[in-house]
Amino acid sequence: AQSVTQPDIHITVSEGASLELRCNYSYGATPYLFWYVQSPGQGLQLLLKYFSGDTLVQGIKGFEAEFKRSQSSFNLRKPSVHWSDAAEYFCAVAAFNDYKLSFGAGTTVTVRA
């Protein structure tokens, strides 16, 4: 069974600074990988996904993520954060044949002025 670890529970970053959220996964084959964002009391919005091909994936809202098979990682980055990026971020992995998602525990991002 697949699993996901997000080592950072909470990150605080200054507006305009760069952001990197870590994600490590465990899965025996090539995984499908996702990053979702959640605002308080809302559902999840897909930021980006990796199925195959180029290991650097571009998403919405200026986010990107890089798949590194050797490190079993799929870290999310943004060069310059905006106050509206304050939210909770979830990394998820799915098996290629059933698309059931396993989620990490999430990382809460706080943006200070």
Added chain:
Amino acid sequence: DGGITQSPKYLFRKEGQNVTLSCEQNLNHDAMYWYRQDPGQGLRLIYYSQIVNDFQKGDIAEGYSVSREKKESFPLTVTSAQKNPTAFYLCASRGSNQPQHFGDGTRLSIL
């Protein structure tokens, strides 16, 4: 607009009651999912359905039941057997070779 509608947004349950959470989608997606979200634990899969009239248990199915009589609808019943039902419940659907899309959730609380 196409999307996933969960209702109600807030729901209260008395001890010993069953309650049903609604999830409707007009995206023509075959697969639908129910997740439970608790603080600090991410999302955990309760049930999922890949086609009408068929569904499978997820990781935490005890105390829950579902039905999938129509492609558009996947209601979740939280039974009295679920001893700790207070949580945020999220429904999702997925088209072929696509990621899951989520509704806005239902927050269930015990009176």
